[in-house]
Amino acid sequence: MATLLDKVWDLHTVRRLPTGQTQLFIGLHLIHEVTTPQAFAMLRERGLVPAFPDRIFGTMDHIIPTSSLCRPAPDPVAEEMIATLEANCREHHIPLFGLGDSHQGIVHVIGPELGLTQPGMTIACGDSHTSTHGAFGALAFGIGTSQVRDVLASQCLAMDKPKLRRVRFEGAMGPGVTAKDLALAMIRQLGVNGGVGFAYEYAGDTVARMTMDERMTLCNLSIEGGARMGYVNPDDTTFAFLRGREHAPKGEAWDRAVNWWRRMASDSNAAADDERTIDVPRIGPVVTWGTNPGQSVMVDEPIPDTASLPPGEREAALEALQFMGFDAGETVKGRRVDVAFIGSCTNARLSDLRAAASLVRGQRVARHVRGLVVPGSREVQHAAEAEGLDEVFKAAGFEWREPGCSLCLGMNDDKLSGAETCASSSNRNFRGRQGSPTGRTLLMSPAMVAAAAIAGEVVDVRSVVPRGGVVQ
Amino acid sequence: MSASRILSVAGRALPLVGDDIDTDRIMPARHLRAITFDGLERHVFGDDRAHAARDGRVHPMDDPRFAGASLMVVNRNFGCGSSREHAPQGIVRWGIRGIVGESFSEIFFGNAVMLGLPAVTAAHEDVAALQAAIDRDPRTEVRLDLESMRATAGPLAFAVHLPAAARDALVTGRWDGLGLLLQDFDQIRDFAAKLPYLRDFA
Numbered sequence: 237m238a239t240l241l242d243k244v245w246d247l248h249t250v251r252r253l254p255t256g257q258t259q260l261f262i263g264l265h266l267i268h269e270v271t272t273p274q275a276f277a278m279l280r281e282r283g284l285v286p287a288f289p290d291r292i293f294g295t296m297d298h299i300i301p302t303s304s305l306c307r308p309a310p311d312p313v314a315e316e317m318i319a320t321l322e323a324n325c326r327e328h329h330i331p332l333f334g335l336g337d338s339h340q341g342i343v344h345v346i347g348p349e350l351g352l353t354q355p356g357m358t359i360a361c362g363d364s365h366t367s368t369h370g371a372f373g374a375l376a377f378g379i380g381t382s383q384v385r386d387v388l389a390s391q392c393l394a395m396d397k398p399k400l401r402r403v404r405f406e407g408a409m410g411p412g413v414t415a416k417d418l419a420l421a422m423i424r425q426l427g428v429n430g431g432v433g434f435a436y437e438y439a440g441d442t443v444a445r446m447t448m449d450e451r452m453t454l455c456n457l458s459i460e461g462g463a464r465m466g467y468v469n470p471d472d473t474t475f476a477f478l479r480g481r482e483h484a485p486k487g488e489a490w491d492r493a494v495n496w497w498r499r500m501a502s503d504s505n506a507a508a509d510d511e512r513t514i515d516v517p518r519i520g521p522v523v524t525w526g527t528n529p530g531q532s533v534m535v536d537e538p539i540p541d542t543a544s545l546p547p548g549e550r551e552a553a554l555e556a557l558q559f560m561g562f563d564a565g566e567t568v569k570g571r572r573v574d575v576a577f578i579g580s581c582t583n584a585r586l587s588d589l590r591a592a593a594s595l596v597r598g599q600r601v602a603r604h605v606r607g608l609v610v611p612g613s614r615e616v617q618h619a620a621e622a623e624g625l626d627e628v629f630k631a632a633g634f635e636w637r638e639p640g641c642s643l644c645l646g647m648n649d650d651k652l653s654g655a656e657t658c659a660s661s662s663n664r665n666f667r668g669r670q671g672s673p674t675g676r677t678l679l680m681s682p683a684m685v686a687a688a689a690i691a692g693e694v695v696d697v698r699s700v701v702p703r704g705g706v707v708q
Numbered sequence: 709m710s711a712s713r714i715l716s717v718a719g720r721a722l723p724l725v726g727d728d729i730d731t732d733r734i735m736p737a738r739h740l741r742a743i744t745f746d747g748l749e750r751h752v753f754g755d756d757r758a759h760a761a762r763d764g765r766v767h768p769m770d771d772p773r774f775a776g777a778s779l780m781v782v783n784r785n786f787g788c789g790s791s792r793e794h795a796p797q798g799i800v801r802w803g804i805r806g807i808v809g810e811s812f813s814e815i816f817f818g819n820a821v822m823l824g825l826p827a828v829t830a831a832h833e834d835v836a837a838l839q840a841a842i843d844r845d846p847r848t849e850v851r852l853d854l855e856s857m858r859a860t861a862g863p864l865a866f867a868v869h870l871p872a873a874a875r876d877a878l879v880t881g882r883w884d885g886l887g888l889l890l891q892d893f894d895q896i897r898d899f900a901a902k903l904p905y906l907r908d909f910a
Contacts, residue, residue, distance in 0.1 A: 250899050253888055255873035261899055263906070271792065273743035282886075287893070288900065299741060313741045320743050354905060364791040364815060380793035380819035382884075390889040392896060396871065428728055429785035432814060462788065464814045489909035496904050528728050528788075548784070552727055645737045645790075666732040666789060673736070673755035 239502040240356075240469055241400050241435050244375045248358045250392060257394045263357035264374075265291055265387045266343045267330070269321040270298040270647070271362030275384035276324040286328045288391040293352055294325050294332040297342045299647045302610050302637040305336045314648060339482075341613020341639040344368035344581040348452065349615050351481025354493070355470035356500040360387055365581045365663065367458040371451035372478070373470035373500060375435070378459065398464065399433055402508035404440035407516035412698040414591070415450035416583060416661070416681040418442070419457035420522040420532050422514050428530040431463025437508060438468045442516045448477040449587040456582045460529040460663060469501035521697050523568040524665045524679040526556035531665075535684070535696045538565050559667060560676050561655070568678060568694050573659045575652060576607045576634075576689035577670075580644040580662035583682045584612030588661065589620050592686035593628045595700060601633035602692025608650065609634050610642040634689070646671020659688035713881035714824055714854060717806035719778030721850040721861070722768045723839035729782065730789035731816060735798050737790075748798035769802070773846040781839050781850075782809035786827075787816025796820045806852045808859055808868060810835050821874045824883045826854060834859075834866035854879050 238246075250259040265288075272294075279285065286292060299314045309315040318335060325332035333339040339346055344365055347353040355373035359366060362384045369376035379393065386393055403426075405418060423430075436458050443451065451468045458466025468474075475494050478484045485493040520534040531553065533539055541564045542553045557564060562571075578584070578592050589611065601607040609629045611617035617639055620626055626636045643650040644662040651671025652658055658670055658677050665677035678694060687697045739751040753769055760767040768774050780799070786809045787795060796819045799807075807820070807827045820827040830838075841861055842848050850861040852868065854875060859868050870878075877883040900906055 247903070250896055253873075253885075255876050255882070255885075255888070257873045259889060261896065261903070263903065270740055274745055274793075277744070287896070317741070317743060357905060362791060362793075364789065378791035378815055380791055380796075380815060380822065382793060382819065382822040386886050386889055389886055390893070390896060391900065392889045394873075394885045394889060396873065428788060429811065429813070432785065432811060459789075459815075462785065462813065485909040493905070493909040496908070528730070548727065555726075645732075647737045647741060664730075664732065664789060666730045668736050668755045669732050671738065673759065 237503045237506045239400055239437065239506045239508065240373055240467060240500055241375065241437065243500050244356055244358065245397050247356070253394055255394065257396055260358060260393050260395045262360045262387050262391055262393060263291065264352055264359045265391070266347055266359065266361040267292060267294045267384065268298055268343050268363065269296045269317040271381050272324065272384055273317065273320045275381050275388055278385045279388055284389045286330065286388045289329045291391060292330045292388070294321060294330055295340055295343050295346055296321060296335055298641045298645070300335055300640045301648050302640040302642045302650060305638060307335065311648065338614050341615065342581045342584065342641055344456065345585060345612035345616065348372065348448070349481070349613055351478050351484035354478065355474060355497040360393065364459045365456050367464065367466050368452050368456040368581055370455040370458065370465055370467035371448060372474055373467055373497065375465055375467065377465040398435040399509040400437055401431065401434040401510040401512065402437045402439050404511065404513045405438065405442035405516050406440045406513055407442060409442065409516055410520060412521050412683065413519055414681040414683065415446060415453040417519055417522040418514065418516060419454050420524065420529060420679065421519045423457065423461040423530045424532050425514065426461055426512060428460065428528050429462040431458065431461040434463050434510070436463040436466035437502065438466060443468055444471070447587065448473060449585045452585070453582055457529070457663060470497045521681060521684050523684065523694060525560060525562050525568050526553065527559055527665055527667050529663065529665060529679060531556055533568060535569050535694065536567065538567050541565060569696060571657060571678065571694045573605060573678070573688050573693060574656040575658040576601070576605055576685050577643045577658055577660040577662065578682050578685050579608065579610030579612070579642050581612065582663040583661035584610060584616065586616050586619050588682040589616065589625050592682040593625045595683055595686040595697070596632045596634070596690065597628050599632050599690045601689045605689050605692055607634035607689045608637060608643060610637040611639045613639050643670055645669060659685045659694060661685045711824060711881045711884040714826060714878040714883070716851060716853045716855070717779060717826065718849065718851040720774065720776060720846060720848065721779035721781050721842045722774035722777040723781045723843050724768055725783060725839060727784040728788055729786050731787055731792050731795040732789055734787065734795040735792060740792060740794050745794065745797040748794055749801035752798040752802045778803060778805045779850050779852060780804050780807045781835060781842065782807060783835060784810040786812050788813040791815045793819045796823055796825055800825050808835060808838065808852060821877060821883055824878065826852065826870065826878055828852065828868040828870050830859065830866055830868045837864055
């Protein structure tokens with residue numbers, strides 16, 4: 237009677253360190269251009285080289301332009317970071333999906349897409365949204381640059397085992413409700429720091445019915461609730477997604493893999509340290525009103541009176557309201573938006589773009605709105621183009637971009653300016669997150685972003701009837 | 709790089725009040741646009757500081773009363789959000805040698821320890837009392853002792869906490885733990901060779 241956390245942790249425990257921590261072997265190390273140059277430099281200083289270069293894969297996503305693929309990149313700093321990762325990967329024989337490569341994309345989109353992400357693995361990356369890969373039943377978590385150095389040098393990390401909280405999602409999702417809404421509702425309920433010290437195991441009938449794209453969105457947002465990792469036990473949905481992917485096992489090896497993957501799932505009666513239940517039918521489309529992902533309401537619900545909040549949260553809520561230009565009691569619905577962003581490791585997979593396109597088809601982006609669609613990867617981009625989604629977005633007045641992180645964190649030219657309000661399918665509404673110190677981010681699902689772009693203000697996606705039927 | 713033992717941190721402290729202060733606020737992403745950590749001390753809390761100045765307020769990091777502080781006193785869930793090590797790198801390069809807080813995000817905490825920056829936790833009342841005391845008298849000498857696991861500041865004295873592994877790493881000077889991980893590389897290689905997904909269906 238063990239959980240997936242127990243089984244995968246034990247399987248990867250090289251030894252117990254004299255400090256009491258676990259020396260944990262990392263099965264897959266994903267790297268990108270922003271959090272690794274210093275790690276390679278530290279390695280060089282010590283005369284070390286990557287120990288397991290065939291367990292490391294690189295991509296470019298954070299700083300790269302999404303408007304052009306030309307080299308040298310117009311931004312000299314971006315060019316320097318791109319060239320540095322290229323040189324490091326070349327020197328150490330690390331496979332790299334560089335600018336223009338058919339596999340390039342946001343690190344948390346391409347890992348699963350290529351079948352690199354597999355159940356039962358430990359996965360680390362210098363990015364906090366590495367929790368995304370937990371959707372496959374992996375223990376996946378973000379690390380800092382010194383830890384990137386450690387993994388490069390030893391393929392190991394010194395870690396403390398987290399406690400386990402099982403979060404059960406029970407019941408059917410209502411119309412217009414997505415995995416994004418469920419995750420935001422969970423973070424509101426459990427708190428932005430509620431998951432500190434825990435790994436989250438997502439369970440319940442709702443999760444069992446979810447597609448892999450939905451599970452990835454849910455696991456992606458674990459860290460926004462404080463949990464460094466979140467996972468879903470692997471099942472037939474997982475295996476069906478992986479089958480035939482480039483790095484997935486083939487032939488007889490596939491059958492051996494599936495047998496083993498099944499055994500890595502939590503035993504049905506394995507206890508967690510804590511258990512919570514989320515009542516799914518009560519959840520509607522969620523939007524954030526504040527400056528952390530826990531400060532949210534359902535789209536038709538008024539922003540809470542700060543007096544109703546616990547004393548410790550009042551002052552922060554007041555500050556957030558002031559920053560965002562909201563008053564308590566107002567609804568987010570009706571808020572004029574300047575920018576609509578469909579993208580990020582949270583919501584830039586094909587299903588996200590389809591859902592957004594179904595609301596955009598035959599419509600026009602409001603005159604005052606700048607709309608941006610940034611596919612999560614080259615593969616997503618090509619698949620969307622094969623379905624004509626790019627034409628749908630462009631005809632409506634959206635910009636259709638090359639894959640990358642883009643406006644989620646404003647490291648390239650894609651930024652808010654001044655106090656612009658952005659309806660965003662990304663993951664963080666922190667102050668300054670989207671590149672303008674005074675920019676305002678409203679987190680919501682891709683369909684809600686699309687609906688806001690057309691209306692020019694936040695609307696309830698359930699009140700919008702798409703031309704040509706609803707795509708869920 | 710040889711690490712030194714960190715037994716205590718003493719000096720003046722600056723209060724940074726507020727829960728859930730994220731790493732985007734500590735180090736906005738535009739300052740991650742570099743291949744080194746050099747110069748990050750100039751950008752710590754850059755936007756908050758500029759914002760305060762525009763509003764005619766003084767951010768604690770720009771307040772001459774706290775100039776030269778070597779400790780920082782924070783509240784709940786400090787360093788949440790992005791895994792960027794640039795955040796604690798900037799804090800250390802600014803001159804901070806220890807942080808006392810109610811709680812820290814896990815990734816930030818791990819990054820801090822790897823830089824030899826003790827990030828200790830204490831009870832809400834103790835943290836609030838310390839913040840009030842240093843705000844009242846910024847010359848107050850604050851001492852964080854990792855051997856006794858206590859913080860003292862004038863008449864204030866209270867227990868602080870640090871996971872055992874982190875505390876040992878700091879007080880024995882082994883906070884840069886790569887050497888420990890590489891102690892027996894053959895063991896790692898043999899271990900990897902037995903992992904089912906590398907052995908049976910790679």
